Amino acid sequence: MANSGLSNDLGGILALVDKTYGIDKVLADKGRDLVKEYYAQSGPAYERAHSKAGCMHLALNPDGEFSPEGYRRQPRSIVRELTEMGGTRVLELGCGKGFNSLIVARRLPEAECIGTDLLEDHLVKARSLAAEAGVSNLRYEQASFEPLPDRFRDMDMIFGVETLCYAQDLDKVAQSIAAALRPGGRFVMFDVHALEDPDSLPPDLARATRLYETSMVVTRGFIRAGAWEAALARAGLRPDPTRDLSKAVQPGLRRLQAVGLQALGDWKKRMAVKVMPPYMARNGISALLGPLVFRLPERNRQAVLAYQRISATKPA
Ligand SMILES: C[S@@+](CC[C@H](N)C(=O)[O-])C[C@H]1O[C@@H](n2cnc3c(N)ncnc32)[C@H](O)[C@@H]1O
DSSP states (O other), rough: TTGGGGTOOOHHHHHHHHHHHHHHHHHTTOOOOOOHHHHHHHHHHHIIOOOTTTTOOOOOOOTSSSOGGGHHHHHHHHHHHHHTTTEEEEEEEOTTSSSSHHHHHHHHHTTTTEEEEEEEHHHHHHHHHHHTTTOOOOOEEOOOOOOOOOTTSSEEEEEESSGGGGGHHHHHHHHHHHHEEEEEEEEEEEEEEESGGGSSHHHHHHHHHHHHHHHOOTTTTBBEEEEBHHHHHHTEEEEEOEEOOHHHHHHHHHHHHHHHHHHSSHHHHHHHHHHHHHHHHHHHHHHHHEEEEEEESSTTTTEEEEEEEEEEEOOO
């Protein structure tokens, strides 16, 4: 495989990205709202390279080996919390094709689960997967979290997995989440945040970080670490200490990188990428760069991204 030696060679990967996609062309999307185009084009690629079950988030593999079981760790942690608190009313923000809500609804048949997403196409797929699974305590409704509509009230738990990175007005979103929770209710999110300004990094790493976020259409950049906790506190919630899970996403990131290096292995494959829908093709960029842009204590010490679990309680 022509590219197999590149996995830790940031300069080599950036050269490959430039040759295949044109770095300046990709970065020219900075600040544009591309969520709808990105997901309309990327659906088939997600199902092929990521998860046939409709999961669109990173796997958590704390033992250091990739396993698709890792995709289930985020929803399982929601099931655990709901079980501990005896909650039954749960709402997912940005549920995509319903991977997490379906797990929660199956594990807790007595719960009433609602999945919401901006995009109707995702919900169509989510509804058909729920119907196939014969799950009746789960419904899907089109709704943006920006802000969450006020028809949602008295929730025991609201959660979001890799969706709130697209939020723009954190205070409005946090206030709408706080309003939808019952007193004593819980909020949990898993997402990528920037520990520092990526532009303060050495130039190659800064470009790699900007390419990573732009290729996932987080075109305003990842939200700074600490900003959600502050917005949630201003909205009257009590945040818990945030957990850094960057190490647990590395095996999944390495797997995606191997798929990306294989897919761009020779000039014929790179030509194929050039004729794909652009936002689908650019998933190759985040795959190639992912393992290098997250900060780890033992490696990537200068990198600024962190995969975090943030949670908060609405005081009773
Ligand atoms: C990376 S996917 C994650 C999907 C799902 N949470 C999962 O874990 O598989 C991000 C999702 O956020 C949704 N999204 C983006 N902006 C949104 C908004 N303002 N309100 C609700 N959903 C949004 C997208 O449509 C997409 O389904």
